[in-house]
Amino acid sequence: MMGRTRIRGLMSARFALVAVAVFVVAGPCATGLGAQAPRNGEAASSVPTVERQPYDTRAFMAPLALTEAERNGRRLVAQRCANCHGANPRQPGPLLGKPVVEGRGEAFIRDKVKKGSTLMPGFEHTLQPAQIDEIISFLRTYTPPPRSAPAAQE
Ligand code: HEC
Numbered sequence: 001m002m003g004r005t006r007i008r009g010l011m012s013a014r015f016a017l018v019a020v021a022v023f024v025v026a027g028p029c030a031t032g033l034g035a036q037a038p039r040n041g042e043a044a045s046s047v048p049t050v051e052r053q054p055y056d057t058r059a060f061m062a063p064l065a066l067t068e069a070e071r072n073g074r075r076l077v078a079q080r081c082a083n084c085h086g087a088n089p090r091q092p093g094p095l096l097g098k099p100v101v102e103g104r105g106e107a108f109i110r111d112k113v114k115k116g117s118t119l120m121p122g123f124e125h126t127l128q129p130a131q132i133d134e135i136i137s138f139l140r141t142y143t144p145p146p147r148s149a150p151a152a153q154e
Pocket of ligand 1: 076077080081082083084085092093094096100104109112113116117118119120121123135
């Protein structure tokens with residue numbers, strides 16, 4: 001009688017040991033699944049988050065206030081000038097717009113755009129005088145926002 005009880009006790013002790021071993025091995029795997037590190041630039045979660053951006057529909061739908069010449073000038077500035085004169089602190093050119101045209105005068109701007117400088121290409125051979133006029137007419141309509149804070153190193 002005594003012998004049987006001892007054996008049963010031993011077996012349940014062994015079972016408990018196996019259960020602990022299984023938990024020790026499987027535990028980290030189970031908990032690790034949720035917190036998988038991002039791979040190949042993919043986020044661990046595949047559930048997209050929705051960000052709401054309220055905007056003013058009336059302002060969005062309002063007809064453009066620019067004339068055709070000013071619109072052409074805006075396109076030219078975006079294509080030829082914004083790369084250096086955008087509001088990005090890493091771009092070398094000063095902000096362009098109404099303050100520069102009024103401060104420097106049209107003749108100076110026209111000359112600068114034609115001749116450029118050591119830091120700026122001249123557009124004498126790639127922009128027609130009428131296009132430079134369109135650029136200036138657009139710049140007169142535009143007041144640039146203050147430059148953004150220095151960008152973090154990438
Ligand atoms: C490759 C870069 C680059 C491009 C493209 C560029 N600029 Fe510039 N621009 C500069 C730099 C740098 C300066 C400041 C140094 C200088 O005055 O030469 C400058 C200066 C100017 C100035 C003088 C501003 C002032 O207050 O002295 C004007 C006006 C100007 N750019 C207009 C333009 C226009 C208009 C275009 C497009 C047709 C243009 N730039 C394209 C780099 C550029």
